[in-house]
Amino acid sequence: MVFRTVKKIAAGILTTGFSITLSACYGVMDPQYSPWGRVVDSVTGEGIPGIQVCAVQQTYSQCAVTDESGRYDIPVDQNIHYDDYEICVEDIDGAENGVYAPVCQPVEAYTESPDVDFSLTPEEK
Numbered sequence: 001m002v003f004r005t006v007k008k009i010a011a012g013i014l015t016t017g018f019s020i021t022l023s024a025c026y027g028v029m030d031p032q033y034s035p036w037g038r039v040v041d042s043v044t045g046e047g048i049p050g051i052q053v054c055a056v057q058q059t060y061s062q063c064a065v066t067d068e069s070g071r072y073d074i075p076v077d078q079n080i081h082y083d084d085y086e087i088c089v090e091d092i093d094g095a096e097n098g099v100y101a102p103v104c105q106p107v108e109a110y111t112e113s114p115d116v117d118f119s120l121t122p123e124e125k
Helices: 002-026 080-081
Strands: 035-039 051-057 059-063 071-073 085-091 105-109 118-120
Touching: 035 051, 051 118, 059 071, 085 118, 105 118
Parallel strands: 035 118
Antiparallel strands: 035 071, 051 059, 051 085, 085 105
């Protein structure tokens, strides 16, 4: 009877100690589901500022605009990752930085840290 009690206590300590060790080594998992990336000109390789980038899913849409280096980060509702969605880009500044056709890329459900880059070809003038 004493042996069983000691065995249960030892198992509890081992399990608790193991969990604490894993958390200490790897940290608490905090997945990032917000899409981010860069939009570049396929000819020059330079980032394109002023491009609207949207995460689109059925009735949900959240957008951001690329910065001077063509980078974007869309702060989305984390529930978006439960279903597939698309990241769509649209040139909203007219001919200021060239003219580019809109493009979309799919993102699969449960994708953590979706890095979605675009290489856009300028349209003929």
